[in-house]
Amino acid sequence: MLLNTYQKVISLFEDANGYMSASELKNARVTTVQIRELVNKGVLEHVSHGHYWLIDKEKGKPENYQLIETCMINPRAVICADSACYYNGLIDRQPEKLSVATLKTDRSRMSLNFPISRHYYSDLAFEQDVNTITTPYGNIRVYDTERSVCDAIRFRDDIGEEMLELIIDRFLAQKNVQMGRLLDYADAMRVGKIVRIRLKQIEE
Numbered sequence: 001m002l003l004n005t006y007q008k009v010i011s012l013f014e015d016a017n018g019y020m021s022a023s024e025l026k027n028a029r030v031t032t033v034q035i036r037e038l039v040n041k042g043v044l045e046h047v048s049h050g051h052y053w054l055i056d057k058e059k060g061k062p063e064n065y066q067l068i069e070t071c072m073i074n075p076r077a078v079i080c081a082d083s084a085c086y087y088n089g090l091i092d093r094q095p096e097k098l099s100v101a102t103l104k105t106d107r108s109r110m111s112l113n114f115p116i117s118r119h120y121y122s123d124l125a126f127e128q129d130v131n132t133i134t135t136p137y138g139n140i141r142v143y144d145t146e147r148s149v150c151d152a153i154r155f156r157d158d159i160g161e162e163m164l165e166l167i168i169d170r171f172l173a174q175k176n177v178q179m180g181r182l183l184d185y186a187d188a189m190r191v192g193k194i195v196r197i198r199l200k201q202i203e204e
């Protein structure tokens with residue numbers, strides 16, 4: 001690869017804060033052969049189908065890069081359950097798998113360089129309680145705390161008992177907990193009974 005071509009590609013990525021899509025590179029007249037060469041040389045990382053990252057060995061990737069990359073390759077996806085609890089500060093340790101919500105009708109490929117646990121939702125309430133956070137690298141879509149706790153209970157078999165107990169303890173210790181909002185969502189998802197049991201909200 002010619003030096004001026006190499007410098008051009010580096011500048012493109014730097015102007016885009018490190019991430020670019022294959023279509024953006026194509027529009028900038030960067031060929032697939034050139035992209036493949038830079039990936040093979042360890043200059044670029046192939047993040048997922050059609051997306052690349054300019055490797056920065058000194059600074060590394062941005063904070064919450066897994067969330068950023070997931071929402072980058074599928075802008076309709078939402079970070080959910082234990083991963084959303086981690087983002088919302090309920091747990092200190094990032095789950096081994098990133099929990100991601102998509103619609104049942106969403107057939108987008110979501111092959112990434114880290115493990116994900118994909119949960120399929122019906123249209124009912126899919127877009128409710130979604131917070132959109134703007135970052136220099138793109139938007140992150142993540143469910144709010146109450147809904148995330150409810151979903152963690154729903155997917156307890158995937159999350160594990162130890163992690164779930166920590167999420168519940170931390171949630172119940174918070175001030176200004178919107179329990180009614182959480183239980184309304186639980187009822188809509190037909191898991192009201194188990195959620196009430198786990199959150200000790202059983203009526204005497």
